[in-house]
Every structure is written in C-alpha cells, then in structure tokens.
Amino acid sequence: MKRAHPDKMKTSLRADDLIFKLLDAFEKNKELLRKAGWIVTDVNSYEWWDNLKTADEILISSILVQMTKWEIVKKTIEKLRELNLNRLDKIAELSENEIEELIKGINFYKTKARRLKKLAVIVKEKGLENLLKDEKALKDIEGIGDETAEALQLFVANLPVFPRSTYASRILSRLLGEEISKQEAKKIVENTIHDDVYKLKLLHAGIVTIGKTYCFSKPKCNSCIFKDLCAYYKHVVKS
Numbered sequence: 153m154k155r156a157h158p159d160k161m162k163t164s165l166r167a168d169d170l171i172f173k174l175l176d177a178f179e180k181n182k183e184l185l186r187k188a189g190w191i192v193t194d195v196n197s198y199e200w201w202d203n204l205k206t207a208d209e210i211l212i213s214s215i216l217v218q219m220t221k222w223e224i225v226k227k228t229i230e231k232l233r234e235l236n237l238n239r240l241d242k243i244a245e246l247s248e249n250e251i252e253e254l255i256k257g258i259n260f261y262k263t264k265a266r267r268l269k270k271l272a273v274i275v276k277e278k279g280l281e282n283l284l285k286d287e288k289a290l291k292d293i294e295g296i297g298d299e300t301a302e303a304l305q306l307f308v309a310n311l312p313v314f315p316r317s318t319y320a321s322r323i324l325s326r327l328l329g330e331e332i333s334k335q336e337a338k339k340i341v342e343n344t345i346h347d348d349v350y351k352l353k354l355l356h357a358g359i360v361t362i363g364k365t366y367c368f369s370k371p372k373c374n375s376c377i378f379k380d381l382c383a384y385y386k387h388v389v390k391s
Contacts (some may be wrong), residue, residue: 168344170327170381175351177377178358184377188364189222190357195350200307200357204229207280207308208240214300215268220259228255240280244272267295284309298334306356312347314338315356319363326367329383 178185182192189202201210202222209229216225232238232254243251251265258264271293275283283290290301302315314320316334324332324340332340345351366376371384379385 167324167328167340170324171341171344171355173381174358174378175355178354178361181358181377184365185357185361188357188361190361192354192357195353196310198308200353202226205233206238209233209238210308211240211271211275211280211304212238212243212268214304215264215271215295216255216258218260218264218295224257228258240272240275243268244276264295267293270294271296281309284311302338303356306349306352310349312342312345312349312352314341314345314352317356317360317363319359319367320356323359323362323367326371326384327378327382329387 178192185192191197191199191201191203193199198204198206198210201213204210204213209232212232213225213229216228229238235254237243237246237254246254246269248262248265248269251268252261255261255265255268274289274293278286278289284305287301287305290296290304291298296304299315299317302313305311305313306315314337316338318334320337320341321332321334324337341352341355345355362376362378366372366378371389373379373382373385373389376382376385379389
C-alpha cells in the first residue's frame with residue numbers, strides 16, 4: 153500500500169495514530185466544520201448535511217450540487233420544501249419540464265432535471281432503504297459516482313462506509329508523506345475506525361472541510377490546523 157511520496161519525506165506517525173489525532177482535532181473544531189457546511193450532531197440525524205431535514209433532501213441535493221455552488225442548492229431545496237416538493241415521490245410524478253422550472257437556478261439544470269426524475273422513479277419503485285443498501289444499483293444511477301454513493305450510504309443510511317475522495321487521498325498523502333490513493337485512504341480509515349458511524353461521519357466531514365479550507369493543490373499550510381502533524385509542511389513548506 154505504501155509508496156514513497158514524490159517529496160520523499162515521511163512522518164513518524166502511523167496511519168492509525170494519525171486518524172485518531174484527526175478525529176480528536178475535529179471534535180475540538182466543530183465550529184470550523186460548521187462554517188464549511190457540516191453540522192456535527194446526533195449520529196442518526198440528517199442535519200449533518202448542512203442542516204437539511206430529510207433523506208430525500210440529501211439525495212436531491214447530491215444531484216443538484218455538482219458544478220453548482222452549495223448556497224444556490226440550499227436555496228433550491230428551501231424552495232422545494234415550501235412547495236412540498238422536497239420529496240422524491242412527489243418529484244417522480246412531475247415531468248422533466250416541470251422539474252426544470254423548479255431548479256432553473258442550478259447549473260446544467262436540464263441534465264439535472266433528467267437525472268433527478270430518474271432517481272425519483274427508481275427510489276419510488278425500489279424503496280430508498282433498499283437502494284442505499286444496493287451499492288451497485290446506487291452507483292449505476294446517472295450522476296452518482298463512488299464518492300457520492302458512499303457519502304449517501306454513510307449520511308443517509310448510516311452504513312459504516314468511508315467515502316473515497318480526492319480530499320482524503322490528498323490530505324492523508326501530505327500528512328503521512330506517502331502517496332495514498334482514494335481506495336487506500338478508504339481502507340486505512342475503515343480498518344482503523346471499523347463500524348463507528350459517528351467517527352466515520354466526523355472524519356469525512358472534517359477532511360472535506362480541511363480540503364476546502366486549506367489543503368488545495370497549492371495549500372495554505374501556514375493557516376492549517378494540522379501543520380504541526382504534516383510531513384508536507386515540515387519537509388516541503390518550512391524547508
């Protein structure tokens with residue numbers, strides 16, 4: 153699994169030690185996560201997903217958010233909520249043209265109207281719980297890739313799944329000083345945390361927050377809360 157990082161710098165931290173240090177830091181920095189759209193709350197609550205209220209709202213937002221600012225998606229969800237159309241069974245009854253009119257502020261709204269209609273019909277026919285447990289069927293839906301499917305399984309179905317993501321790969325690679333792929337990051341986390349859904353949610357939310365706040369392709373290391381743990385900061389930025 154472990155390969156030398158391009159910078160050939162390693163930290164003395166083991167991967168499992170690092171995961172627990174990250175979890176501890178995220179527990180102490182819940183406000184940072186909140187500012188990035190993650191609400192750390194009861195493990196079974198849908199409100200982790202920036203205070204959305206239902207499973208259906210989370211699924212709808214997962215289709216709408218691609219290539220669109222989250223603030224616009226939230227306003228669209230609020231509009232659907234006011235019209236009592238924030239439910240997939242209701243959306244399944246609408247035509248694509250009607251859905252287009254409802255989501256016109258969203259980028260690529262015609263494509264997303266089609267995808268949302270298909271998702272709504274599948275959920276109505278299969279049942280949401282059954283769909284979320286069927287990983288292949290979920291990932292076969294247009295517009296739902298590996299990360300989105302696994303995030304839905306974790307945050308909606310409360311399954312002990314860690315979503316593979318570019319953020320997880322990049323951040324763990326830099327912290328550990330070794331190249332870590334998306335799949336390797338997933339394996340490290342799941343082997344360390346096992347079936348603790350709360351910790352899996354907290355870690356994913358925290359890693360996405362760090363990725364969106366500090367750990368860009370050109371990172372803002374000096375501001376990052378993990379700079380003292382980070383091999384990249386110690387051996388590349390400081391040197």
